[in-house]
Amino acid sequence: MSFFSTDIDNNSLTLIHPYSKSILSAISGKFDLVGVIDPKDLQMAGRIERWVKSGLHESMGYMETTSSLREDILQFVPWAESIIVVIKNYNLKECNNDASISKYAVWRDYHKAFKKEFGELNNQLNKLGIKSKLLVDVQPVPDRELAKLAGLGWIGKNTMLINKTMGSYFFIASIAVNVKLDPSLEQSKTFCGTCTRCIDLCPTNALIAPYTLDSKRCISYLTIEFKGIIPRHLRSAMGGMVFGCDICQEVCPWNKFAKEASETKFFFKKINYKLNLEELAIIQSDQFLQLFSGTPIMRAGWECFIRNIVVALGNVGTKSSIEVLKTCCRSENEIIRVHSVWAIGQLVKRYPESDVEVEEFLRYLLLNNDSVIVREEIENILLSQ
Ligand code: B12
Ligand code: SF4
Numbered sequence: 001m002s003f004f005s006t007d008i009d010n011n012s013l014t015l016i017h018p019y020s021k022s023i024l025s026a027i028s029g030k031f032d033l034v035g036v037i038d039p040k041d042l043q044m045a046g047r048i049e050r051w052v053k054s055g056l057h058e059s060m061g062y063m064e065t066t067s068s069l070r071e072d073i074l075q076f077v078p079w080a081e082s083i084i085v086v087i088k089n090y091n092l093k094e095c096n097n098d099a100s101i102s103k104y105a106v107w108r109d110y111h112k113a114f115k116k117e118f119g120e121l122n123n124q125l126n127k128l129g130i131k132s133k134l135l136v137d138v139q140p141v142p143d144r145e146l147a148k149l150a151g152l153g154w155i156g157k158n159t160m161l162i163n164k165t166m167g168s169y170f171f172i173a174s175i176a177v178n179v180k181l182d183p184s185l186e187q188s189k190t191f192c193g194t195c196t197r198c199i200d201l202c203p204t205n206a207l208i209a210p211y212t213l214d215s216k217r218c219i220s221y222l223t224i225e226f227k228g229i230i231p232r233h234l235r236s237a238m239g240g241m242v243f244g245c246d247i248c249q250e251v252c253p254w255n256k257f258a259k260e261a262s263e264t265k266f267f268f269k270k271i272n273y274k275l276n277l278e279e280l281a282i283i284q285s286d287q288f289l290q291l292f293s294g295t296p297i298m299r300a301g302w303e304c305f306i307r308n309i310v311v312a313l314g315n316v317g318t319k320s321s322i323e324v325l326k327t328c329c330r331s332e333n334e335i336i337r338v339h340s341v342w343a344i345g346q347l348v349k350r351y352p353e354s355d356v357e358v359e360e361f362l363r364y365l366l367l368n369n370d371s372v373i374v375r376e377e378i379e380n381i382l383l384s385q
């Protein structure tokens with residue numbers, strides 16, 4: 001069955017592809033919002049290159065190696081005559097878990113879902129003799145800027161693309177095609193006004209200026225992309241967040257009335273996670289694979305995910321978490337040991353009655369640990385007691 005109606009648009013502009021309207025209406029049926037741009041209209045004015053030159057991408061090497069590509073989409077898809085930009089809502093009001101993961105990770109990996117959905121669409125376009133390519137997140141193109149140009153929203157001070165009726169809990173993807181389609185005519189105005197809630201309420205002050213995010217302070221970066229030891233001064237601010245961060249979106253007034261994504265209309269599967277911090281802290285890498293394969297959480301990997309869990313236990317755990325953390329302090333993994341020691345130190349501050357017992361445990365660990373960074377972490381706690 002064809003997606004496209006065979007009624008050829010009666011378009012007086014011969015430049016515009018005769019199937020323009022039917023292609024766009026077929027795509028609209030699958031996504032929440034659709035817009036079209038002419039790739040020649042993208043004007044980045046060096047913004048991504050400047051961001052990278054200032055080091056705000058931190059360890060994301062892929063942003064460094066592709067920053068100039070991201071400035072001009074025609075370097076990546078030189079044959080593209082139009083870019084169709086689509087938006088898919090993933091908003092959920094309730095995520096019942098004691099481990100806090102960001103809303104987008106409650107759905108199965110969106111890269112795979114988009115690819116699957118696009119496969120069918122691509123075949124149909126090919127039958128019409130149209131070349132196309134899906135661009136979703138990992139390709140070196142500026143997704144939010146493309147969506148802004150396509151009239152789908154404005155870029156907020158939290159750097160998110162925001163739409164007046166949809167808020168900002170959505171994914172952006174684009175489809176490059178080698179034919180001219182009707183471009184979207186109007187861009188959205190900016191509706192942030194004098195509001196600065198996202199900047200004021202970011203727990204790590206990662207929004208260093210309106211529209212500018214410093215990755216090294218951002219909890220989303222720290223819990224998903226960053227693979228090392230989380231700087232001590234940022235750990236407390238991470239609270240119970242173990243994968244991504246939604247705070248600068250939660251506090252945004254434009255998300256207050258945003259529509260919830262409906263699972264039936266959604267081409268992604270929702271994951272029924274049962275996330276309990278104490279249970280997760282002690283899973284091994286094979287169990288991690290079993291639990292999270294096919295989910296966005298795989299991006300963090302076992303080591304960093306457990307690192308995030310033990311930091312969260314340090315921030316929101318209870319007295320019973322101390323025993324679990326003792327097990328984690330004996331992990332063979334150095335990164336997990338360092339953060340577990342820190343987390344125990346945090347819990348002792350909240351439950352001083354455990355002080356003597358924990359001190360004894362840490363002194364034992366100090367003598368029986370050959371890792372310099374773990375010993376330094378222990379000494380830091382013992383000195384501050
Ligand atoms: C690298 C990256 C990250 C990094 C850096 C984030 C960042 N703000 O740059 C980290 C790991 C921190 C991250 C986190 C998140 N990400 Co991310 N990320 C990306 C990625 C791969 C590239 C973004 C990029 O180019 N950054 C470089 C900076 C310079 O670009 P920018 O922030 O977009 O800046 C633009 C504007 O701010 C504008 N601009 C600059 N100055 C000014 C000044 C004015 C006055 C104006 C109006 C505009 C303006 O121009 C810039 C260039 O376009 C995109 C996918 C893609 N291919 O685009 C997803 C993407 C941006 N991420 C996305 C998501 C969902 C998230 C998270 C919500 C995930 C989570 N829950 O944890 C958080 C949100 C954090 C936040 N506030 O941005 C979505 C955003 C959807 C949306 N509605 O906007 C994207 C588009 C993925 C997708 N395809 O759906 N992400
Ligand atoms: S995602 Fe979280 S840490 Fe990052 S800028 Fe937004 S509120 Fe701050």
Ligand code: SF4
Nearest residue numbers: 156157192195198252
């Ligand atoms: S919280 Fe306020 S300033 Fe920040 S993005 Fe939303 S409207 Fe704009």
